[in-house]
Amino acid sequence: MSKDFYPSRGGRKATLIPRTDPVVYRDNFEDSPIEKALIHKYREDGFIILKNLFSEREIAVFQDELERLKNDEQLKSLDYTITEPTSGDVRSVFKAHQISPVFKKLAADKRLAGLARYILNDDVYIHQSRVNYKPGFKGKEFYWHSDFETWHVEDGMPRMRALSMSVALTKNYSYNGALMLIPGSHNVFAVCEGNTPENHFKSSLKKQEYGVPSNENLAKMVEEGGIVTATGDPGDVIIFDCNTMHGSNGNVTPYPRSNIFFVFNAVSNHVTEPFCNQPPRPEYICTRAETEPIPA
Amino acid sequence: MSKDFYPSRGGRKATLIPRTDPVVYRDNFEDSPIEKALIHKYREDGFIILKNLFSEREIAVFQDELERLKNDEQLKSLDYTITEPTSGDVRSVFKAHQISPVFKKLAADKRLAGLARYILNDDVYIHQSRVNYKPGFKGKEFYWHSDFETWHVEDGMPRMRALSMSVALTKNYSYNGALMLIPGSHNVFAVCEGNTPENHFKSSLKKQEYGVPSNENLAKMVEEGGIVTATGDPGDVIIFDCNTMHGSNGNVTPYPRSNIFFVFNAVSNHVTEPFCNQPPRPEYICTRAETEPIPA
Numbered sequence: 001m002s003k004d005f006y007p008s009r010g011g012r013k014a015t016l017i018p019r020t021d022p023v024v025y026r027d028n029f030e031d032s033p034i035e036k037a038l039i040h041k042y043r044e045d046g047f048i049i050l051k052n053l054f055s056e057r058e059i060a061v062f063q064d065e066l067e068r069l070k071n072d073e074q075l076k077s078l079d080y081t082i083t084e085p086t087s088g089d090v091r092s093v094f095k096a097h098q099i100s101p102v103f104k105k106l107a108a109d110k111r112l113a114g115l116a117r118y119i120l121n122d123d124v125y126i127h128q129s130r131v132n133y134k135p136g137f138k139g140k141e142f143y144w145h146s147d148f149e150t151w152h153v154e155d156g157m158p159r160m161r162a163l164s165m166s167v168a169l170t171k172n173y174s175y176n177g178a179l180m181l182i183p184g185s186h187n188v189f190a191v192c193e194g195n196t197p198e199n200h201f202k203s204s205l206k207k208q209e210y211g212v213p214s215n216e217n218l219a220k221m222v223e224e225g226g227i228v229t230a231t232g233d234p235g236d237v238i239i240f241d242c243n244t245m246h247g248s249n250g251n252v253t254p255y256p257r258s259n260i261f262f263v264f265n266a267v268s269n270h271v272t273e274p275f276c277n278q279p280p281r282p283e284y285i286c287t288r289a290e291t292e293p294i295p296a
Numbered sequence: 297m298s299k300d301f302y303p304s305r306g307g308r309k310a311t312l313i314p315r316t317d318p319v320v321y322r323d324n325f326e327d328s329p330i331e332k333a334l335i336h337k338y339r340e341d342g343f344i345i346l347k348n349l350f351s352e353r354e355i356a357v358f359q360d361e362l363e364r365l366k367n368d369e370q371l372k373s374l375d376y377t378i379t380e381p382t383s384g385d386v387r388s389v390f391k392a393h394q395i396s397p398v399f400k401k402l403a404a405d406k407r408l409a410g411l412a413r414y415i416l417n418d419d420v421y422i423h424q425s426r427v428n429y430k431p432g433f434k435g436k437e438f439y440w441h442s443d444f445e446t447w448h449v450e451d452g453m454p455r456m457r458a459l460s461m462s463v464a465l466t467k468n469y470s471y472n473g474a475l476m477l478i479p480g481s482h483n484v485f486a487v488c489e490g491n492t493p494e495n496h497f498k499s500s501l502k503k504q505e506y507g508v509p510s511n512e513n514l515a516k517m518v519e520e521g522g523i524v525t526a527t528g529d530p531g532d533v534i535i536f537d538c539n540t541m542h543g544s545n546g547n548v549t550p551y552p553r554s555n556i557f558f559v560f561n562a563v564s565n566h567v568t569e570p571f572c573n574q575p576p577r578p579e580y581i582c583t584r585a586e587t588e589p590i591p592a
Contacts, residue, residue, distance in 0.1 A: 137511050141546045174470035175525055175545060215433050219550040227549060229471055249471060250437045250546040253523060254515040 002272045005159060006152050008191045009276060014214035016188040016221075021160040023186060023241055025121035025266075033110070033118055042119065045228075046186030047240035053111055054167065054235040063169050063234075065102040066131050066258060069093050080284035082205060090133060092205070094284040096260060097129040107262050112165050113294045115239070116264035120161050123293035127151070127162055127265040128285060133258045139177045139251030143208050144218055146185070147263070148242040149192060150211045154200065155286040156272040160186075162242040162265040169258045172236075174229045177251030179238060184225035185245035190217050196276040201285055213245065221245055267293050298568045301455060302448050304487045305572060310510035312484040312517075317456040319482060319537055321417035321562075329406070329414055338415065342482030343526075343536035349407055350463065350531040359465050359530075361398040362427050362554060365389050376580035378501060386429060388501070390580040392556060393425040403558050408461050409590045411535070412560035416457055419589035423447070423458055423561040424581060429554045435473045435547030439504050440514055442481070443559070444538040445488060446507045449572050450496065451582040456482075457565040458538040463556045468532075470525045473547030475534060480521035481541035486513050492572040497581055509541065517541055563589050 005020065023046065029039045034050065042048045054062070070090045075081045080094035093099070097107040107113060107126055116124045147164065151157040172178035190213040197203075200210060213221070230238045240246065242263075251257070265271075270291060274280055283289060301316065319342065325335040330346065338344045350358070366386045371377045376390035389395070393403040403409060403422055412420045443460065447453040468474035486509040493499075496506060509517070526534045536542065538559075547553070561567075566587060570576055579585060 137514070141548050143548055173523070175476055175523055177545070180471055180549070215550065218433070222550050227469070227471055247548050249473070249548055252437050252439055252543050252545055253476070254511065254518050 002158055004275050006189050007275070008149050008153050009194055009196055009210065011195065012191050012193065014193045014217055015191045016217050017191060019160060019187050019189055019243060024119050025161065033114055039119070042239065045183040046244035047181050047238060049230055049232055050237045050239065051232065052235050053237040056235065059169060059234045061102060062106065062167065062260060065100055066133070066169060069100060069131060070133060079282065089135070092130050092132050094128070094130045096131045097126050097262065098290070103129065103131070103260060106167070106260065108294045112237070112262060113264065114296070116163060116165070117296065119163060120264065120266040122161070122266035122268050123296070124264040125267055125287065125291040125293055127157070127263040127287055129262045131258070131260050134177060134251065134256060136176065136251055136254040136256045140207070141250040142248045143212050144245055144247035145208050145212050146190060146243045146245050149190065150204070151242065151286070153196060153211065153276050154274050154278065154281055156274045156280070157265065157269060158272055159269050160241070160243050161269040162263060164240050164242065165262050165264065166238045167260045168232055168236045168238070169234050169260065170256060171233055172231050172257060173253070173255060174231050176253045176255040176257055177248045178257070179230040179246055179248055181228050181230060181240060182221050182225045182245040183228055185221045186241040186243040188221070189243060190245065196278055198278065200278070201281045218245070267291065298454055300571050302485050303571070304445055304449050305490055305492055305506065307491065308487050308489065310489045310513055311487045312513050313487060315456060315483050315485055315539060320415050321457065329410055335415070338535065341479040342540035343477050343534060345526055345528055346533045346535065347528065348531050349533040352531065355465060355530045357398060358402065358463065358556060361396055362429070362465060365396060365427060366429060375578065385431070388426050388428050390424070390426045392427045393422050393558065394586070399425070399427070399556060402463070402556065404590045408533070408558060409560065412459060412461070413592065415459060416560065416562040418457070418562035418564050420560040421563060421583065421587040421589055423453070423559040423583055425558045427554070427556050430473060430547065430552060432472065432547055432550045432552045436503070437546040438544045439508050440541055440543035441504050441508050442486060442539045442541050445486065446500070447538065447582070449492060449507065450570050450574065450577055452568040452570045452576070453561065453565060454568055455565050456537070456539050458559060458561040460536050460538065461558050461560065462534045464528055464532045464534070465530050465554045465556065466552060467529055468527050468553060469549070469551060470527050472549045472551040472553055473544045474553070475526040475542055475544055477524050477526060477536060478517050478521045478541040479524055481517045482537040482539040484517070485539060486541065492574055494574060496574070497577045514541070563587065
């Protein structure tokens with residue numbers, strides 16, 4: 001097993017330790033594919049929202065593809081499709097970039113993969129992808145967490161050299177369960193208490209109970225950085241560092257939300273064995289085999 | 297039993313029927329105690345937010361009183377104090393205007409009772425009062441409802457001639473479970489499906505399952521009026537008509553919320569027998585006995 005630079009869980013006490021990895025793997029931002037100021041903001045806050053990165057026409061195509069996947073009866077029985085227990089409605093389909101030609105092309109789009117390569121200064125591959133359908137009226141909250149904490153402990157991702165991009169397909173209001181992020185939280189690693197239960201991924205996709213910060217540490221981060229709700233329109237893209245603390249409140253409004261979600265990891269940061277005493281999570285949650293770089 | 301002007305539940309189908317009662321019981325707003333434009337807005341939207349109605353010094357006094365009630369061990373065992381089952385922490389104390397001299401005085405304050413009298417054009421009494429402590433991290437959502445629907449069906453409040461005032465003691469952000477309201481929703485009555493279970497008040501104080509609009513009718517109202525989140529500061533007061541559809545999302549942020557809540561009812565609108573086949577709810581939820589008008 002490689003060295004554990006960010007130990008968490010395993011009976012440890014909750015605390016905040018400094019990040020020792022860069023956020024943007026570049027010395028200067030001269031040849032940035034987006035405005036330099038945005039790269040500075042990304043480094044400072046741990047996230048940016050790019051407005052109207054995709055056109056209405058492009059979004060319409062993604063929405064059609066999402067509908068198609070959602071209604072594909074064959075997909076419903078597969079392990080990488082997450083359905084709601086009572087209604088059977090599809091909530092998430094993983095492996096979006098592998099099972100859908102439309103989303104495979106989207107993952108490789110320069111506006112996404114190109115920017116990921118620039119920020120991480122390396123070739124990239126998709127660590128995880130999924131499409132999400134979040135209904136209105138009864139949308140559940142998702143508690144605060146750093147994705148990196150889980151990817152590190154449960155997937156064996158060695159360093160903080162990955163980022164997420166969420167392409168909005170619907171409007172994100174402040175009140176329909178939009179993503180909330182804590183600016184600056186990516187600069188500290190919140191060591192989490194508790195151990196990792198067996199087959200944690202089965203429950204953690206629905207409700208995260210382990211790998212969450214203590215109330216005290218969460219309050220500290222919020223006191224420092226506040227909270228930003230990622231409101232916006234279809235075609236906007238939220239880009240956030242793997243260690244940015246984020247979560248969402250529930251959604252009792254009639255407005256559903258859907259998005260396409262890609263995690264880009266640097267090829268030099270390929271996952272190793274998990275840093276907990278559990279077997280690796282399934283391939284659809286954490287890519288181990290198909291990690292060939294996205295062509296530039 | 298008096299005539300049922302707004303039949304709901306009892307096996308009825310969900311539908312929207314027009315309101316037949318005034319919102320502001322005045323022909324013109326010449327002698328309004330607040331800006332006339334605000335009264336117009338209240339009539340149109342079904343709510344207004346009055347900024348800084350109470351000073352920092354006044355709010356500090358209310359906060360102290362709230363702390364005192366919250367920590368009063370004797371109160372914890374009384375039926376009108378609502379505690380959280382697991383922690384035993386106090387969440388709400390009803391009868392605030394009866395058990396606390398500070399809140400009795402506040403209920404009679406001209407800025408509140410005077411405005412209620414003006415809007416309802418009648419003497420008023422307190423139909424219900426409570427102080428609320430809503431914790432951060434794990435605040436639960438409260439589903440959409442019209443208070444009037446419940447007060448009518450379960451308490452026998454004959455007409456829409458009542459209003460609520462919520463005095464904010466903490467900051468209301470868009471993301472910490474602040475009240476959401478649907479502008480214009482007070483002009484229709486959402487007939488609710490289902491029956492009224494026995495002792496419904498015991499569960500409905502925690503989670504409202506009956507007396508809620510259908511998804512379809514909720515969506516219609518939101519499509520028409522949108523959603524407004526009542527963000528603001530300590531000392532702000534939200535005033536909303538008894539039939540304004542409102543709810544709140546949960547709160548996973550560290551920011552708690554607390555407020556003092558008064559329902560003013562016109563003396564001419566005194567409750568009768570409930571419009572369901574259930575005994576009246578307890579006095580602390582629905583005042584029947586102590587309905588002497590608040591002195592002007």
